[in-house]
Amino acid sequence: MNVLIKSATIIDAKSDFHNATHDILIEKGAISKIAKSIKNPKNYKEIKLDNLHVSQGWFDSSVCFGEPGFEDRETIINGLKTAAKSGFTSVALQANTCPVIDCNSDVSFIKSKAQHHAVSLMPVGALTKNSEGVALAELFDMQNAGAVAFSDYKRPIINPNLLKIALQYASNFGGLVCSFPQENKIAGNGVMNEHVTSTNLGLKGNPNLAEALQVARDLYILEYTGGKLHIPTISTVEAVDLIRAAKQKKLDITCSVAIHNLFMDDTELKEFDTRFKVLPPLRTQNDIEALIEGVNDGTIDMVTSDHNPLTIEDKKIEFDYATYGTIGLESAFGALQNLFTTKKTIKLLTNGKARFSLENSIIKEGALANMTLFNPDGKYTFTADRIVSKSKNSIFLDRELKGKVYGIIANNKIEL
Incomplete structure (x- = not known):
């Protein structure tokens, strides 16, 4: 799995890139490069999302x-x-x-x-x-x-x-x-x-x-x-x-x-x-x-x-x-x-x-990619159409929540 994440704000207190907005290059499931701007000569899939943040x-x-x-x-x-x-x-x-x-x-x-x-x-x-x-x-x-x-x-x-x-x-x-x-x-x-x-x-x-x-x-x-x-x-x-x-x-x-x-x-x-x-x-x-x-x-x-x-x-x-x-x-x-x-x-x-017994997946070069992609801003009402589970018994139905989850990158796979 090869992917280039563009302009992501990194939220990871254990990372040297904490609070910084960088591109993240992932090759074969591992983070190969983190920098302000990364070119894409191999035409990898690019992830560009609104107000993108990533964390462990x-x-x-x-x-x-x-x-x-x-x-x-x-x-x-x-x-x-x-x-x-x-x-x-x-x-x-x-x-x-x-x-x-x-x-x-x-x-x-x-x-x-x-x-x-x-x-x-x-x-x-x-x-x-x-x-x-x-x-x-x-x-x-x-x-x-x-x-x-x-x-x-x-x-x-x-x-x-x-x-x-x-x-x-x-x-x-x-x-x-x-x-x-x-x-x-x-x-x-x-x-x-x-x-x-x-x-x-x-x-x-x-x-x-x-x-x-x-x-x-x-x-x-x-x-x-x-x-x-x-x-x-x-x-x-x-x-x-x-x-x-x-x-x-x-x-x-x-x-x-x-x-x-x-x-x-x-x-x-x-x-x-x-x-x-x-x-x-x-x-x-x-x-x-x-x-x-x-x-x-x-x-x-x-x-x-x-x-x-x-x-x-x-x-x-x-x-x-x-x-x-x-x-x-x-x-x-x-x-x-x-x-x-x-x-x-x-x-x-x-x-x-x-x-x-799980290892922390610090966002750094050389580490396996194990991260969550999200937007921390924006409020919305949590309704049944946002439920992915087969069962719909949510205590938070019709409540105002904040932020949006885009998905994850882990185990050499992308789920967005």
């Missing part, structure tokens, strides 16, 4: 595609297309499939389905067999097959001893253990945040306490065992405070926040619209402010779209019975641009790479 390729630490087993929600091929159109050059695929990804052959299958694609698909293996929370899955074998972490998607580790053993065992080979932050006995049958709004609506509430207790427990276990722990999609002020204190103790802990939890509070549910039924639930404005502060001071390491395609049958039913989840890849960049500067947005979209 973006990474999402939590996406679901459905396949195998739930292809009606999404397929791997269309999911990868969605990721590419949304600016992501790599995504970590959750194990909530049927069968659950809990052995090396399952990981190998997922990897094989994504071969020869511009987007790198990084499987997350189930932490326990069939994600049932009873016995550890084949962690070491799955990591050897290509798994980048271990998680029972949206299922907390109920047995504290199981988490202890998982952290001790995985530390032998540098495995990353993920623990969903919810104490089920406290959360009970809550379908939204426990607060004034849940009382007014007559819906059962899931309190902040359910998250805080689980996070506190997990951090105590991590301090005892050592190892690497990642807590995905925190949503409360208490969780931010607990993780901030744990980092001050130098524990090997990271966490993420779902992008929609930075924007929307529980009052969005006043019309019983199931698009807003997510897990963890939308909390209060106080929690949102704490989450944004955590992002800004580095307590929260990365953001995720928490992309989870669901069918109409999953969502267009009575609120209590609707499935938790929203798609988010297509809206991720535009939403973040409403909260943060472009440089901060790009940092958040690339921060998680090292934690999930």
Whole structure:
């Protein structure tokens, strides 16, 4: 793949060309030259786009595609297309499939389905067999097959001893253990945040306490065992405070926040619209402010779209019975641009790479081309026709977003 990118502003704090507007020549998938102006004697394809910016390729630490087993929600091929159109050059695929990804052959299958694609698909293996929370899955074998972490998607580790053993065992080979932050006995049958709004609506509430207790427990276990722990999609002020204190103790802990939890509070549910039924639930404005502060001071390491395609049958039913989840890849960049500067947005979209065993793809001569192309300016209303996913359950429908993703260049391929 040979291409000449014309007049691109490079946003990459680790690059010598950061903030500069240059041409970028890519030959056989690698960056061969970066300069103010590059001639094109070999008549390579040229990319000239309005207000073109490029950055290191973006990474999402939590996406679901459905396949195998739930292809009606999404397929791997269309999911990868969605990721590419949304600016992501790599995504970590959750194990909530049927069968659950809990052995090396399952990981190998997922990897094989994504071969020869511009987007790198990084499987997350189930932490326990069939994600049932009873016995550890084949962690070491799955990591050897290509798994980048271990998680029972949206299922907390109920047995504290199981988490202890998982952290001790995985530390032998540098495995990353993920623990969903919810104490089920406290959360009970809550379908939204426990607060004034849940009382007014007559819906059962899931309190902040359910998250805080689980996070506190997990951090105590991590301090005892050592190892690497990642807590995905925190949503409360208490969780931010607990993780901030744990980092001050130098524990090997990271966490993420779902992008929609930075924007929307529980009052969005006043019309019983199931698009807003997510897990963890939308909390209060106080929690949102704490989450944004955590992002800004580095307590929260990365953001995720928490992309989870669901069918109409999953969502267009009575609120209590609707499935938790929203798609988010297509809206991720535009939403973040409403909260943060472009440089901060790009940092958040690339921060998680090292934690999930991915190399940073610095934009420099001699490096393999792994970059996202985008325009940070311009506002628009996010409508269904902008959704590439098979499922359309977006929490950001009809919201004003900012910026446009052109596509990606990665793995010696162009997706624009």
